[in-house]
Amino acid sequence: MSEVWQGRIDAEDGALGRRWHQLVRPLAAGAPAGVALLGFASDEGVRRNQGRVGAREGPRSLRRALAPLAYHGVRDTPLYDAGDVACDGEDLEGAQRALGARVEALLAQGHFPMLLGGGHEMAWGSFQGASAALANDGRLRRYGIVNFDAHFDLRRGRASSGTPFLQIRDALAARGLPFRYLCIGISRAANTPALFATARECGVTWLTDEEIVWPKWEAACRAIDAFVESIDALQISVCLDAFPAAATPGVSAPAARGIAPDLALSLLGHLLGRAGHGKRDSRVVLAEVAELAPPFDPDGRTARLGARLVYDVVSPLL
Template sequence: MPGPTPPPGEDWRTPWKGRVDAADGEAGWRWHQVVQPWSDAPGGSAAAGVALLGLASDEGVRRNQGRAGAAEGPLALRRALASLPAASAQPLIDAGTVPCLDGDLEAAQSRYAERAARLLDQGHLVIGLGGGHEIAWASYQGLASLLQSGRARRLAIVNFDAHFDLRRDVQATSGTPFLQALEHARAHGWDAHYRVLGVSRAANTRALFDTARSLGVQWTLDEQMTLLHLEALRAELAQWLEGFDAVYLTVCLDVLPAATAPGVSAPAARGVAIEVIEPLVQTVAGCGRLRLADVAELNPRLDIDQRTARTAARLVWQVAQAHCGARSP
């Protein structure tokens, strides 16, 4: 397993390098020129903005019998983000990366959740950089502080994914996070609803569909997600989101076609085109109630020409833009 990515400090800027258009002044700034390290000290944080937080883990993928390498995802994703345009005035914060050490996934998820909760308390939108989709259980645990305190009463979990990730297993994996989240919410009497867009019939067993039905999960099949259906899907999704005061958005990159996202543990035989995924992601991110988002399953070892990293970076950038646009007066 790769060594841990350093937290914000003297080396935090390592991946933040890219093109500089000095003649354009502030209008030509890119993310690597505006990003700042996070400080958890009183009075040490920037105004509320977008905070990037990595989880360098593929332990959940390994436990789920997948292909290792996603632990390198947060670093590759930051490098792909570095030269994207800084089109928003909202502060951009790098809150570091939590490593999974010695296979102790549960400890890493807890550390990530604690840091995410502190960032949420400061008013930031947290965007998680995976790592395997075990990041989702960590993200949910970070959001749980809002539900526990009553600052959020109804939580929508929106997952773009070829898989339900509702597996029952003897230990947490990249395939269990949403079952963990739903069972945790129910045990605490919290109102959480789970919706999956891009589900593949060929990638989920009958047992997983049965589990989804028993939990009241809503889903849309990949074959139903085409440009022909896009506007209807977008309108219906926006209407559904109105019933919630907190939204968690998560994107598993294996929802995309293998040609677009080859660098994942389980490349899609079909997938959903980026032309459909992107506007739907923007709809969720721009709803005005997004609290946390993450992108999962980026595996640089399996990527081709940085296709998956660049696509993931574009989606992260779109999430930040849509969220900041919704917050602007």
């Protein structure tokens, strides 16, 4: 862990000159509630989905990009590194169950799980943990997911990085619970009519990449507001392929158009505020940044944007 959490130290500035690498510490049993960074080192789902593999190295790259970021915390909330859940070989289902068990335990201990991916198959693992943690308090009845993604990830068939949200839909349906899913940044060019039909069947709400532009900012915010009003618990998922290839080349399936990083970060901030993130009655249960593939990210720009997304989610809690 220590080799990743390293960087510049502005000793002359004391407590006001600190960076994340100086605050992050390993998560120990019984530690006070805080933010827990948990990696999902897997690209088995991407391999099964016929994408470019490499996401297994994503968590490590995200930590490296987070290490030098300036710390502005005012609440002394602990910031933990909870390590990685890794997918060894082809046992993706086992790794997803293990991720779920870790997430459930973190939530039970009062931590905010901030997940670092890893292929987007991580969303099925994190949901397993969230649903187990929420099953008894009624919030699972009004569980929602906001996913920044060029793709619906609602494929049928063997579990992969393309199927997690249909798996979630099916798991909720098996309990007689509704599926509330808002996708932001859907690309018409990257989803066939069959996939749009599945999204319609599943009652999905989406905004295409053509709708995520500054002149349509208000409409996007209103769509987010309406969605947040319909839920009591929120899983936030960000797939780094939602952005243009020029901004995030280091993903399994780069996008030609994508959504602008500044606009996406502003919408993420709007979503967090609307969901009460950082307040006592926050609806935000966990967040995840998926699909960073370092082998295709030679200058680290994809990791840098992924880290900024993590930073923007975590900072209001610190």
